[in-house]
Amino acid sequence: MASNSTPGTLPGGPALNVSGLDTMATAPVTIAIAVVVVGFLILHILSPSVDPREPPLVKPRIPLIGHILGLMRHQASYHIILQRSTGKPIATLPMLTGKVYAVWDPHLIAAGLRNKNLSSTPHIKAVTPAVTQVTKHTADLLTGPEGDHLTDRMMLHAIPNSLKGASIQRLNETALAALASSLSAFAATGSESVPNAWLWLRRLITSATGKAVYGPEDPFAKDTEVEDALWDLEANLLKLSLNLPAPLVKAGHRARAVLQQALMPYYAARHDEDAAASDFVRLRAAELRTGGLPDDDIARLEMMLPFAALANTVPLLFWLICNIFSRPELVEQLRQEVEAGLVTAKTDDGEVTLLAGTAAVEERCPLLMSCYRETLRRTVHQVSTRTAMQDTVLTDRNGRQYLLKAGTVVQMAIGASHAQDEYWGGDVDEFKPDRFIRKEADSNGEGPGSSKAMRAAFQPFGGGVHLCPGRYFAFAEMMAVVSTLLLGFEVEPLEGTEWKVPGFATRSVIDAVTKPAKQGEGFGMRFRRRQGWENVRWVYQL
Numbered sequence: 001m002a003s004n005s006t007p008g009t010l011p012g013g014p015a016l017n018v019s020g021l022d023t024m025a026t027a028p029v030t031i032a033i034a035v036v037v038v039g040f041l042i043l044h045i046l047s048p049s050v051d052p053r054e055p056p057l058v059k060p061r062i063p064l065i066g067h068i069l070g071l072m073r074h075q076a077s078y079h080i081i082l083q084r085s086t087g088k089p090i091a092t093l094p095m096l097t098g099k100v101y102a103v104w105d106p107h108l109i110a111a112g113l114r115n116k117n118l119s120s121t122p123h124i125k126a127v128t129p130a131v132t133q134v135t136k137h138t139a140d141l142l143t144g145p146e147g148d149h150l151t152d153r154m155m156l157h158a159i160p161n162s163l164k165g166a167s168i169q170r171l172n173e174t175a176l177a178a179l180a181s182s183l184s185a186f187a188a189t190g191s192e193s194v195p196n197a198w199l200w201l202r203r204l205i206t207s208a209t210g211k212a213v214y215g216p217e218d219p220f221a222k223d224t225e226v227e228d229a230l231w232d233l234e235a236n237l238l239k240l241s242l243n244l245p246a247p248l249v250k251a252g253h254r255a256r257a258v259l260q261q262a263l264m265p266y267y268a269a270r271h272d273e274d275a276a277a278s279d280f281v282r283l284r285a286a287e288l289r290t291g292g293l294p295d296d297d298i299a300r301l302e303m304m305l306p307f308a309a310l311a312n313t314v315p316l317l318f319w320l321i322c323n324i325f326s327r328p329e330l331v332e333q334l335r336q337e338v339e340a341g342l343v344t345a346k347t348d349d350g351e352v353t354l355l356a357g358t359a360a361v362e363e364r365c366p367l368l369m370s371c372y373r374e375t376l377r378r379t380v381h382q383v384s385t386r387t388a389m390q391d392t393v394l395t396d397r398n399g400r401q402y403l404l405k406a407g408t409v410v411q412m413a414i415g416a417s418h419a420q421d422e423y424w425g426g427d428v429d430e431f432k433p434d435r436f437i438r439k440e441a442d443s444n445g446e447g448p449g450s451s452k453a454m455r456a457a458f459q460p461f462g463g464g465v466h467l468c469p470g471r472y473f474a475f476a477e478m479m480a481v482v483s484t485l486l487l488g489f490e491v492e493p494l495e496g497t498e499w500k501v502p503g504f505a506t507r508s509v510i511d512a513v514t515k516p517a518k519q520g521e522g523f524g525m526r527f528r529r530r531q532g533w534e535n536v537r538w539v540y541q542l
């Protein structure tokens, strides 16, 4: 009988074959063990091989698909979760029969972003046709050998050249003039209630940026439906890039159609060549035309351009305003700093000139700059995705080397850099307005929270050749709005007296800055013109 068999005797041995009852009792056990063994064999065969020189393997709880499910559910936050649970600087994440390298340590991220063997081109080429639905002619062109050349021209020539020097100066001046006009007219009767602060800021920044980027023919100025489409598309970009069946991405398809239909007449009429259009639009479109793209496909492809200009500035400004105005004492300190540091002229007829450029704020308003950096630290979750074009070695700060095999995808998770107490100290999960200017806790100037450690781990704009070229433009827009609200307005929550700031939405792997949950629904603000600042006309200078 089975019950008399020696513990540990293997099923199927002689003692177990005595009666039919024994056979019936052990058969399920045998099958179960066989299933487990076969399962392990299959897993072993399917699991990607990992060289000991590669980053350490972090296996998911659910074999094969665990990391895929984790990334789908938590998106960019999954990297923070994994880094915190494993404590590792870098890892190999097995997914189905393949693998992805996840880089979490700031020094390794910096090394990866600088490394020329890690390229964004394969990723761009892979997702662009699915996301933009360009014609087959253009898709073939982009994915063929000419596509590499065109992508390089766009990324390494058109973008950097259009966002520097006189080009960015002009872009900034136009956007700042548009903001000045909107904010000078805002709450003209003395006060204004804004039921959804997120949507209000979205509108404010979209109209100023749209005008600066596209010129007077700005497609976003023609219909607010176009602006809505941009953000609906943003929310669906991941699904579109995965090329999921149409019924699962209805909202994405609709938003894409609205956006592309709005951009097509702009490019067909060659408004990108208008004198008042920015070089950002002009140089990219010119490059694409030279590459053989028809105008309609330029419009399809260029629906990605406003994402770069808007998708991160609007949420960052939203969090900066929430972080500041929900702290009355901080508001008082910042008001003094801004009035003393940034106001350069105040005329009798009510014109106030404010500085909004990076150098001025850095030099004259250290607390405001610290709040800005702390907001970036807390809300940038960027995952920079590259492919290793050849076997590549990354070296950490202790000289330890990790081999990245050619052809493997590398995800560098800046959100993980910004969330490690090893660099930021025990209060890493809190918003500390003065974090970047407070006295160093660590006496030798190197430990958690020291300026050296924080400098290494602060990477909100990426690095290497893809370092964000729009950061100074975004900064001036945000500073103009924040300084104006500080000086010119009393800002209160619309409902009650307590600030109930929305939580974070799922942190997308597509963009860099976290958005508020549910489009900031239910979070309104009331603005009242401050005594002595009632009839101000604002002017901004860099």
Ligand code: HEM
Binding pocket: 120, 155, 159, 308, 309, 310, 312, 313, 316, 380, 382, 383, 384, 385, 460, 461, 462, 463, 465, 466, 467, 468, 469, 470, 471, 473, 474, 512, 513
């Ligand atoms: C607070 C606002 C912003 C943040 C936090 C931000 C962040 C970033 C980050 C992290 C990257 C690197 C992406 C990577 O490594 O793959 C990037 C790239 C880029 N950003 Fe920004 N950005 C902001 C505003 C802007 C603005 C306003 C513009 C345009 C006017 C812009 C244009 C770009 C472009 C074109 C790239 C791609 C550069 C390349 O791949 O070579 N960004 N941004």
